[in-house]
Amino acid sequence: MFTTIPGSDLPYHVKTSSKITVVGVGNVGMACAQTCVTEGLVDELALVDIQADKLRGEMLDLQHAAAFLPRVNIMADSDYAVSEGSDICIVTAGARQREGESRLSLLGRNLSLFKSIIPQLVRYSPDTILLIVSNPVDILTYLSWKISGFPPNRVIGTGTNLDSSRLRFLIADKFDVNAHNVHGYMVGEHGDSSVPLWSTLTIANMPVLSICDKDGVKYSRESLQELHKMVVGGAYEVIKLKGYTSWAIGYSTASLVKSLLRDQRRIHPVSVLAKGFYGIDKDVYLSLPSQLGRAGVLGVASVQMIEEERRKLHESSETIWDIQNQLQI
Amino acid sequence: MHSGSRFLRQASSRLLYGFGRSQLHLRPGFTLSILNSSMSNRQDEGLSAFARRMHASGTNLEQHTPNSIFSRIPGSEIPQHKIKHSAKVTVVGVGNVGMACAQTMLSAGLLNELALVDVLEDRLQGELLDLQHSAAFLPRVKIVADTDYGVSADSDICIVTAGARQREGESRIDLLDRNVNLFKKIIPELVRHSPDTILLIVSNPVDILAYVSWKLSGLPPNRVIGSGTNLDSSRLRSLLADKFEVSALNVHGYIIGEHGDNSVPLWSSLSVANVPVLNFHDKKGVQYNKETLEEFHKAVVKSAYEVIRLKGYTSWAIGFSVASIVKSLLRDQMHVHPVSVLANSFYGIDYDVFLSLPAQLGSAGVLGIANLPITEDEAQRLQNSAKILRGMLDKSKMQ
Numbered sequence: 001m002f003t004t005i006p007g008s009d010l011p012y013h014v015k016t017s018s019k020i021t022v023v024g025v026g027n028v029g030m031a032c033a034q035t036c037v038t039e040g041l042v043d044e045l046a047l048v049d050i051q052a053d054k055l056r057g058e059m060l061d062l063q064h065a066a067a068f069l070p071r072v073n074i075m076a077d078s079d080y081a082v083s084e085g086s087d088i089c090i091v092t093a094g095a096r097q098r099e100g101e102s103r104l105s106l107l108g109r110n111l112s113l114f115k116s117i118i119p120q121l122v123r124y125s126p127d128t129i130l131l132i133v134s135n136p137v138d139i140l141t142y143l144s145w146k147i148s149g150f151p152p153n154r155v156i157g158t159g160t161n162l163d164s165s166r167l168r169f170l171i172a173d174k175f176d177v178n179a180h181n182v183h184g185y186m187v188g189e190h191g192d193s194s195v196p197l198w199s200t201l202t203i204a205n206m207p208v209l210s211i212c213d214k215d216g217v218k219y220s221r222e223s224l225q226e227l228h229k230m231v232v233g234g235a236y237e238v239i240k241l242k243g244y245t246s247w248a249i250g251y252s253t254a255s256l257v258k259s260l261l262r263d264q265r266r267i268h269p270v271s272v273l274a275k276g277f278y279g280i281d282k283d284v285y286l287s288l289p290s291q292l293g294r295a296g297v298l299g300v301a302s303v304q305m306i307e308e309e310r311r312k313l314h315e316s317s318e319t320i321w322d323i324q325n326q327l328q329i
Numbered sequence: 330m331h332s333g334s335r336f337l338r339q340a341s342s343r344l345l346y347g348f349g350r351s352q353l354h355l356r357p358g359f360t361l362s363i364l365n366s367s368m369s370n371r372q373d374e375g376l377s378a379f380a381r382r383m384h385a386s387g388t389n390l391e392q393h394t395p396n397s398i399f400s401r402i403p404g405s406e407i408p409q410h411k412i413k414h415s416a417k418v419t420v421v422g423v424g425n426v427g428m429a430c431a432q433t434m435l436s437a438g439l440l441n442e443l444a445l446v447d448v449l450e451d452r453l454q455g456e457l458l459d460l461q462h463s464a465a466f467l468p469r470v471k472i473v474a475d476t477d478y479g480v481s482a483d484s485d486i487c488i489v490t491a492g493a494r495q496r497e498g499e500s501r502i503d504l505l506d507r508n509v510n511l512f513k514k515i516i517p518e519l520v521r522h523s524p525d526t527i528l529l530i531v532s533n534p535v536d537i538l539a540y541v542s543w544k545l546s547g548l549p550p551n552r553v554i555g556s557g558t559n560l561d562s563s564r565l566r567s568l569l570a571d572k573f574e575v576s577a578l579n580v581h582g583y584i585i586g587e588h589g590d591n592s593v594p595l596w597s598s599l600s601v602a603n604v605p606v607l608n609f610h611d612k613k614g615v616q617y618n619k620e621t622l623e624e625f626h627k628a629v630v631k632s633a634y635e636v637i638r639l640k641g642y643t644s645w646a647i648g649f650s651v652a653s654i655v656k657s658l659l660r661d662q663m664h665v666h667p668v669s670v671l672a673n674s675f676y677g678i679d680y681d682v683f684l685s686l687p688a689q690l691g692s693a694g695v696l697g698i699a700n701l702p703i704t705e706d707e708a709q710r711l712q713n714s715a716k717i718l719r720g721m722l723d724k725s726k727m728q
Contacts, residue, residue: 034645038436057640064632064646066570067563067577068653165465172464179465234462242455247432248462255466 003299005273009151010295018261019044021083021125023117024093025051025058025076028133031250032090036257037062040070046083047076049093080120086128088260089121090253091144094134099240106135107327114140118147129260129296132157132271133253137190138320141271142285153296157271159287160186160194162252164269166231167196174227175203176214184208185269185289185303186231188316194287195312196228200303256292263294272297278305278313282321286313399689399697402671405551407693416659417442419481419523421515422491423449423456423474426531429648430488431460437652438468439659444481445474447491478518484526485692486658487519488651489542492532497638504533505725509541516545527658527694530555530669531651535588536718537725539669539683551694555669557685558584558592560650562667564629565594572625573601573611582606583667583701584629585685586714592685593710594626595703654690661692670695676708678715682722 004010020042022033029047036042045062049055059076066072075082083089094110114134121128130148132141132155141157148155163186165179172179184201188194198221201208212218238245259266269287274280277288277300289301305313401407418434420427423445434440443460447453457474464470473480481487492508512532519526528546530539530553539555546553561584563577570577582599586592596619599606609617636643657664667685672678675686675698687699703711 030645034432035436038433038649053639054641057636057638058645060632061636061640061643061645064560064564064567064636064643065649066567067580068649071576162462166462169462169464178469234458238455238458238462240455241451242459245459245462247428247456247459248466251463251466 003277003302005152005297005300006276007151007273008153008297010153010298017043019046019086020088020090020257020261021046021048021086021121021128023048023083023089023091023121024134025049025055026092026096027244027246028096028249029090029092030058031246032092032133032253033058034062035250035254037065037069037072037074039254039258041254041257041261042072044073045075046086047074048078048080048083049076050078052078080124083121084124086121086125088129088131088257089125090131090133090257091117091121091140092133093117094140096244097135097235097239100236107139107323110134110140111143111327114143115147118144122148122150128154130155131253131256131260133249135190136323138271138285138287139324142273142283142320142324145273145285152273153298155273155285156256156290156292156297157190157285157287158249158253158256159190159271160188160269161256161287162248163190163194163231165252166234166248167227170227170230171201171203171208174213174217175211177203186228187269187287187289188313189286189320190271192232193312193316193319194228194232195309195316196224196231197303197305197309198224199306199309259292260294260296265291265293265298267291267301270297272300274317278310280314280317282317284317284320284324286317286320397700399699400675401697402550402695403674404549404671405695406549407551407696415442415483415485416440417444417484418655418659419444419446419484419487419519419526421446421481421487421489421519422532423447423453424490424494425642425644426494426647427488427490428456429644430490430531430651431456433648433652434655435460435463435467435470437656439652439656440470442471442473444484445472446476446478446481447474448476450476478522481519482522484519484523486527486529486655487523488529488531488655489515489519489538490531491515492538494533494642498634505537505721508532508534508538509725512538512541512545516542520546520548527552527554529651529654529658531647533588534721536669536683536685537721540671540681540718540722543671543683550671551696553671553683554654554688554690554695555588555683555685556647556651556654557588557669558586558667559654559685560646561588561592561629563650564632564646565625568625568628569599569601569606575601583687584626585667585687586711587684587718588669590630591710591714591717592626592630593707593714594622594629595701595707596622597704597707598701657690658692658694663689663691663696665689665699668695670698672715676703676711678712680715680719682715682719684711684715684718 022029025047055076062074130144132144134140137157145155168179168182172182181204186194186196267289269289271285271287272290274286289303291298420431453474460472528542530542532538535555543553566577566580569580579602584592584594596607606617665687668688669683669685670688672684673681689696
């Protein structure tokens, strides 16, 4: 059912106390930090950013919540030494999408930033798992993998975890069920060329293409495309209205952190080294349904794809590969 | 009417250990007889739907004996049977504080329905969508938003965070007049759509605005609460927890009075693992007397200003604080929180003013105020706190 990523280094023993570092205390970073803390996932939290005042203010605000939370050690510094010994390093730093700007165009602005961030994280936590959130997430995760020299199971991008969840919510709404009873993945690029796997999307274990929603509407692939557009457009819409997204990505990241730290062996569509899977022959990171545990990506699920889905996945990988080449990563 | 000397003796012996010869000041209370007569008259008048849900046999209010732990706020309307609720909360104001409150309540799984109200349409819609996109990670919740208060109908709790926020260096009192006018628009709308709701005021200056909300709403005082010193007390407990290297859950104590520069830390009832802190000598010979403890209090008062100076506003801590209050209300926890309540008749305060006292919270709102003995000195500070707040009210556009 699962295939390990070639080059993986999967250890046998794991330690018990948990520390995570969040790099970047903007809206996304703080939503991730606060949600992880709220869910009782960490014993230690380190925040790193270059803006000293904002960093200290955010640290204090979280520390002031101490009496409402299980005991957590919260620290912050612009010096990466504070991140030492982290089980997971979450990178949210970088320029964010402006209104109407695609994730790929952010890339140039974030390349050099990552060249200064990743080596520092690796230096202080050589055994850590890197979890990249900054956009464009697939390319920046690939970059992080290259710079860090880590085995690929320890470098992950948040990828389409949130997109898939958004899709499941929209479908759950249409069919009047709980989102937890909708099972399905969006794979490929976290962005405009993402691929919804309709052929394996089920509601209460029934294929979505075979049942009617609460209004008696039976869905075809075309009408489902509308839902896909809504998911892809979802982030742009939130950015246009409130300037950025934060809450949803915070919950999404926390769910990944939980699966990793608590060795949940749970499947998430996240950005992983995709070469060798589904006929992809390029050195790219993109989202595939992956099993996550304490050692990182334990394997990629062998979800059946129909020809059209495979083709779209390849197109997704070509898009990413082209850009990586253009920017000579 | 003072309670009998038996209570005084019991209270003294409880507190003399480690405190030396502190003077005890008792809370002069209204007795049940006064409450009873006012309640029985009410039954013939037009009662709110809320009050009509009271037990048919009349006013079975608990006996207010001198030894009771809690005393009702005069004017409270507290039904006898379980209040059914749907766990719907409205948050007015989707700024940093409002959204932190909303998101923390969602994370805590407290709600079946969340309504957001604000005047800024785009921001409101954006925050709504961002939360809705989180749906797959949360238990099923209905999340709605509108500039029209109709969306808030039938809320169990209405949380008001709207209003100008403190500028750097600005005290909470300076915000006052900017916010009173805003509340004149907000509060009547909330009550119109949710006549049975509990109002939870967060906007600063919270004690004044809680009073304003009470006046504007016409609700009984048990259903109007300010977030008050709930967070201040928690900050104090965390600081002491760090100092004594224990969990904050094992530090017991309250800051009461004004949520602000004139708050009153109750050193006389502060304990760590039930060991009184006042005049405690630690291993290094450090004595925790009023002077050394005052440093902790100062740190608490300063802390919000510091966060505002550094990041522009506070959000996470107040979000958690409000969620803890909401949990006690929605889940009928009967948990005691220092929150801003109508303090008339408590601790020598004999006029209408809202300030924080240790209040037991449940689904009917403020079930009662703890009859916590405090020292003469603490009572004096509390009364000063009350005088200052009453002074502000007299000067403001609210009578």
